[in-house]
Amino acid sequence: LGVATRLYGEHKLNVVGVPKTMDNDLSATDYTFGFDTSVTKAMEAAEALMDTGRSHRRVMVLEVMGRHAGWVALFTAVASAADFVCIPEKEIDTAALLAKIKAAYSKKKFALVVTSEASSLPAVGEGEQKRELDQFGHVILKDRGMGERIASFIEKNTGFETRSAVIGHMQRGGAPTLFDRMLGVRVGVKAAELVRDGQFGQMSALVGNKIVGVPLEKATGELKTVSSDWNGLMEVLF
Incomplete structure (x- = not known):
């Protein structure tokens, strides 16, 4: 959508967008299609890890996707009743992490941590003097191993x-959830209507329970990251 925004703004091409990203980090829309499916798959993986953690009396760390925004990690952790969550918007409080794990383990003899691939653990450092970039200038995170670092x-x-596990690209495939199917259809129909009406430079978005058109620059101008509004819930649960 960033490219689409530039094509419309700089070259005046007739462009209409839809909110497609599993990261749920687009502004101007409450949810993006792909996010619910991704979190559902991550939640299922987390629950499977809890089974083996419980049977072997281990702490399990699940690493999920999320380059800039921690929505996938946060929703996965909440839905699977994890004991701690690590997101890129907030540097990991190592003292709190260890305290939570010790408390959980003393009570049930296992624990679960969910982390975003882009979380930061200052206690061990990044250890990345030379970081490889992709074609969009983003740091390639596949070799960063945040889950393994936290587990160690x-x-x-x-x-x-x-033990740690990385769900990786399994989050990106498979059958979509009912929510994503309905959202995809609704924003697709709205996008077609925007084209029909000549309202280019717009993206169809979910706002409340309504599908509306919003300017592309509003949708892509700033990443939607986990805001401080969620701190209260995180403090209660983690």
Whole structure:
């Protein structure tokens, strides 16, 4: 959509957009299609990890996607009743992380941490002097291994056997959820209406329960990240 915004703004091409991203980081829309499916798959993976964590008395760390925004990690952690969540918007409080894991383990003999691939763990440093970039100038995160770093940190500082898993690109495939199917149809129909009416430079968006057209520059001008409004819920749950 960033390219579409430039094509319309700089070259006056007739462009209409739809909110397609599993990261849910587009402004001007409440949800993007792909996000619900991605979180559902991540939630199922988290619940499977809890089964093995419970049976082997281990701490399990699940790494999910999310380059700039922690929506996937946050929603996965809430839905799967994880014990701690790590998101890129907030540097990991290592003391709080260890305290939560110790408390959870003493009670149920296992624990679950969900982390975004782009989270930051200052205690171990980044260790990336030369970082490879993709064609869009983004740091390639596949070799960063945030889940493994967090798992190693937890095991070293608690003595609890800890394992990590990366769901990776399985989040991007498979059958879409009912919510995503309905949202995809609704924004698709709205996009067709925008084309029919000559309202170019717009993106169809979900606002409340309505599908509306919004300017592309409003949708792409600023990433929608996890805001401080969610801090209260995170403090209660994690």
